[in-house]
Amino acid sequence: MKNLLNFLARYNNLIIFLILEGIAVYLLATGNNYHNTRVVNGIRGLINGIEEKINNTRTYLNLREINENLAAENVALRNSIGRLVKRENSLFFSVSDSIYRQQYLHTSAEVINNSINRQKNFFTINKGELHGIKVDMAVTSENSVAGVIIGCFANYSVAMSFLNLDFKLSARIKSNGYFGSLSWDGRDYSHAILSEIPQHVSVNMGDTIETTGYSAIFPEGVMVGTVSDFEKIGSDFYKITISLITDFKKLHFVDIIGNMKKTEQLELEKLFQ
Amino acid sequence: MINSILRFGLIFILLILLQILLFNNIQFSGYVNPYVYVMFILLLPVEIPSWLLLLLSFTTGLIMDFFSGSPGMHSSATVLAGFVRPYVLRVISPRDGYEPGSDPSMLTYGFIWFLTYTLLIVLVHHTALFYLEVFRFADFFRTMLRVLLSSLFSITFILLFEYYRRGK
Numbered sequence: 001m002k003n004l005l006n007f008l009a010r011y012n013n014l015i016i017f018l019i020l021e022g023i024a025v026y027l028l029a030t031g032n033n034y035h036n037t038r039v040v041n042g043i044r045g046l047i048n049g050i051e052e053k054i055n056n057t058r059t060y061l062n063l064r065e066i067n068e069n070l071a072a073e074n075v076a077l078r079n080s081i082g083r084l085v086k087r088e089n090s091l092f093f094s095v096s097d098s099i100y101r102q103q104y105l106h107t108s109a110e111v112i113n114n115s116i117n118r119q120k121n122f123f124t125i126n127k128g129e130l131h132g133i134k135v136d137m138a139v140t141s142e143n144s145v146a147g148v149i150i151g152c153f154a155n156y157s158v159a160m161s162f163l164n165l166d167f168k169l170s171a172r173i174k175s176n177g178y179f180g181s182l183s184w185d186g187r188d189y190s191h192a193i194l195s196e197i198p199q200h201v202s203v204n205m206g207d208t209i210e211t212t213g214y215s216a217i218f219p220e221g222v223m224v225g226t227v228s229d230f231e232k233i234g235s236d237f238y239k240i241t242i243s244l245i246t247d248f249k250k251l252h253f254v255d256i257i258g259n260m261k262k263t264e265q266l267e268l269e270k271l272f273q
Numbered sequence: 274m275i276n277s278i279l280r281f282g283l284i285f286i287l288l289i290l291l292q293i294l295l296f297n298n299i300q301f302s303g304y305v306n307p308y309v310y311v312m313f314i315l316l317l318p319v320e321i322p323s324w325l326l327l328l329l330s331f332t333t334g335l336i337m338d339f340f341s342g343s344p345g346m347h348s349s350a351t352v353l354a355g356f357v358r359p360y361v362l363r364v365i366s367p368r369d370g371y372e373p374g375s376d377p378s379m380l381t382y383g384f385i386w387f388l389t390y391t392l393l394i395v396l397v398h399h400t401a402l403f404y405l406e407v408f409r410f411a412d413f414f415r416t417m418l419r420v421l422l423s424s425l426f427s428i429t430f431i432l433l434f435e436y437y438r439r440g441k
Contacts, residue, residue, distance in 0.1 A: 012323075012324060013323040013324070013327075013356075013359075016323070016324050016327045016328070017327055017352065017355075017356040020327055020328070020330075020331045020348075020352045021349055021352050021353065021356075023331075023345075023348070024331070024334065024345045024348035024349035024352055025345060025349055026345065027338070027344040027345030027348065028344060028345030028346055028349060028405060029345070030344075054294070113342075115297075115341075117299070117305075117306050118306070118341075118343075118406060119406050119407045120343075120406065122342055124342075158342070165407065186407070186412065186415075187415070
């Protein structure tokens with residue numbers, strides 16, 4: 001017993017260190033991965049109120065620019081409504097038929113906390129479960145990719161930013177339809193890497209890259225960016241550098257897109273795996 | 274005693290606020306993310322019991338984790354920094370030892386001593402932090418570059434603050 005006490009007294013420094021480091025590493029291991037974000041959410045829930053106050057100040061300073069963007073978006077939406085109305089008039093179908101049921105639900109939200117300078121970036125938005133936000137919904141900003149919702153509270157949700165090493169997206173070259181895997185390499189907040197495009201495909205500078213919709217998270221045809229550089233890697237694939245359309249430094253108003261037919265697609269795919 | 278608790282409490286709140294409101298918002302590039310709050314661990318008295326030092330380091334890290342939504346990342350780095358601090362102090366101790374009841378400040382032990390001290394602890398802290406952040410050894414050298422550049426900035430700011438403190 002005395003020996004034990006002596007031991008504890010001599011190494012108390014090391015023991016406390018190991019205990020505290022153990023707690024920290026436990027938090028790190030359980031809280032940081034994609035599917036187990038409960039700890040992240042718990043922690044973020046405590047401070048969302050403060051963040052919203054900080055954000056209010058920041059918003060006030062950018063009001064002019066925000067207004068301009070909203071006005072531009074309004075014009076674009078009016079134009080597309082015009083086109084839609086015409087088309088619907090020319091068609092003749094029963095709206096109650098489930099085939100014509102709307103597939104994607106849109107809602108808008110405001111980003112209240114964001115970062116771009118880490119390797120695994122997240123942002124918080126000011127809508128949550130009460131507004132119908134669910135995990136795995138897509139987040140876009142001015143119709144280009146911004147992130148994916150990974151955790152929801154009553155009034156807030158946390159999204160994994162596109163600028164996150166764990167974020168993978170299926171994307172294709174708009175002009176020829178070849179698709180590959182898009183991810184961020186952690187270097188520059190305005191560029192990402194598209195890989196797995198075979199070398200026989202012709203790639204040009206400035207080609208548009210858009211989502212494929214294979215993942216059941218993002219709708220088809222959401223813009224990602226344009227080709228800014230490409231090089232051959234080995235003898236099979238290109239490494240294509242994409243210049244992103246979304247300016248993550250200015251991410252403010254975002255659209256949340258929910259896929260209402262997602263479960264159907266995933267269940268069907270599960271049958272054949 | 275009460276006086277020094279108040280003083281360190283004030284320094285603590287100031288540094289945390291500076292970090293959250295100012296330095297966490299420097300979105301300069303992925304390579305420069307100064308973490309100036311480590312200064313709190315640097316400034317604690319030389320003779321602080323090691324358990325208290327570890328506990329305070331852990332608390333500091335945990336609060337930073339709260340505000341950056343990165344559970345465990347800052348805490349593990351700060352606990353490591355708190356753990357190595359006594360060893361660093363022993364290695365770089367001045368020729369006639371530390372004066373009883375003194376703070377490790379630039380005023381008492383000189384600029385070169387304080388620079389070495391800051392450099393060692395900030396490097397330990399930043400290395401742990403940035404490698405835990407990426408959590409992989411791919412891009413080893415790029416992470417190292419981030420560690421070095423961010424450390425450079427953190428150290429510069431810490432020295433500036435310390436210089437300002439000395440002036441008062």
